[in-house]
Amino acid sequence: MNALKDTATVNEDDANLLVLIIDTNPLIWTKSAKSLSLKEALRHLLVFINAHLALKHDNEVAVIASHIGVSKFLYPIPNPSRLSENTDQAVDSNLYQRFKVVNDQVISNMKDLFEDVSTLNSYPDKASSMIAGALSMALCYTNRIMRADEIGHIKPRILIISISPDSPYQYISIMNCIFSAQKLGIPIDVCKVHSEETVFLKQAAHLTGGRYLKLQIPQGFLQFLMITFLPDRFTRNYQCLPGEEKVDFSASCFCHKKMIDIGFLSSIRTVFNLQI
């Protein structure tokens, strides 16, 4: 709720920084391939990114992949020279140059990520992705951009395209990220594409004043992205979305990782014991 106060300072002319975190867990994407495959989703996302860049000339974008066992920047990367060798340099006269640069980099970096199967094989927990790491990187990146921009012209926000279920081991680190985002006034939007609801990310959206959407019709991915997540922070003041559902605030106990309503809290170390 704290984030709502800050909307008063948002201006129509502000530039927007969109940090897009794509959950690229290949095992789960394969499962959802019938309704929406990763390839198709990526095509939708690239159109979405281009739309974001097209809205204002000084809009910025960053894309981070949250993979199994690793999270990585897809765009921007520090030395893109290596890339230009692989992709064809031909200038397409029908395409805005900036769109091409972003699209090419995202696609080729994503390819690199998928070709590297060694980390994937060695990492034990294949059901989830490194969403906490990706969020931390996103916050560091936004911090850098906000620091460089002295007049506070750039308004950042984070959008997570999530498919994997929550991993209880990431609870504390995700919570830490949520509180720092709250402190800096960065809303975290969440789009849940596949599998059941995620409690952690739902809390993230709720606490930072971002939006949470569970994708009902996968074929209309792009349309949902455009309507729900494209509007900048200024426009959102005038947009009315369906009301928030119930947010689950119950805690998980440290001993059995079960969700509880009443528990015991140690005064020194926070350890919950199971309900009476």
Place this chain on the structure above:
Amino acid sequence: MSKQYKQTEEYIDVDDEIQNTAQQTGYSWEEEYKRSWDVLQEDEDGSLKRTVENLQHRMKRKKLFRDTSTIRRGIIRHMFLIIDLSEAMMEKDLRPSRLELTLSYAEQFILEYFDQNPISQLGIIVTKGGIAEKLTDLTGNPMDNIRVLKNKKNTDTDGEPSLQNSLQMARSTLIHVPAHGSREMLIIMGSLTTCDPGDIYDTIDSLVSENIRVSVVGLAAEVQICKLMCKKTKGTYGVVLNEAHFKDLLFEIIPPPPVSAAQNKAELVIMGFPSSVTDSMPSLCACHSKPTTSGYICARCNSKICDLPTDCPVCELTLVSSPHLARSYHHLFPIDNFVEVPWNSAFATHCFSCQMPFPNPTSTSLGARVAPDTSGRYKCNKCNQYFCIDCDVFVHEVIHNCPGCLATTSSH
């Protein structure tokens, strides 16, 4: 919030730096005289930019070093903030005046205190004209405390402060606090004198026996009785040098203190985690008896409460939401300090988390007369990733997560 954070960090004062180091060795007037302007050296273009950058770097770094060992910390705290409102507070040696600065810092302190200690309580006592007056009792709501400080009537100055009276008043409430919570007082003292009705040493002895920790921030000069009191009760004592140092001293109190040996046995406190509800028809809440449509349902007795954290007015169960609790976790699991990387092993080209390019070792170390002392790279020893100074500060002060450890497999 972010603005504030920025400002404090840009702050740089060469004199301050020297005084800080001198403080540890002895009185500064016994030291050899140091010429602060010698620290500043021009580079070949006659510019001070690089030296200033280096100093800034060091300042940022100095703030960072903290204890990362896992110690037991009491996260349920009970604190009284005691503010001196004697005539000495009208002095203008701190800008705009001691009183105004104290009040604005006290407000920031309260917000930050509740931010980092979400299930703790705080009360305010003021002392003037030889008496102590309790403005708020121990409460878990930051706004209650801030509201009384904003009220001009409560902050008139008059006469001399009374240390003993305020200690007694805070003590009388703190001794009823359950043993699992910490008992603390923080005194902001502008006066050099105190007007006490009895023997203050007796009061101090009773504080010691009841495990109450007293910390003092002095605005004028060191006072022996304060120093003794802090030493005996295991609190901290500091005298401010300037405005920024005042804030530093005050904010040092915010992280939960390690638990003393006497109360070093873990106790379990029963707590409820209510779920939020939104109804289409308004119903009465248990706390204010007002009709509301949304609220939280107590996990034990099903009564409706407006706001968290609180005690259920019906069954007295302590109610918190899990995000509140999670806020204090990072004190329990601190992340390691990053180590500075020397020039000879500075191979990384960019910061792992923010993609900022690092300074190039070959071009700067040869070209410039004032060689930068640091390579600008900092390494996490667990995941072996390199970070820039800004990310280093940001990671340790705000996020409390190492992006490298979370985003790579090496640490698992």
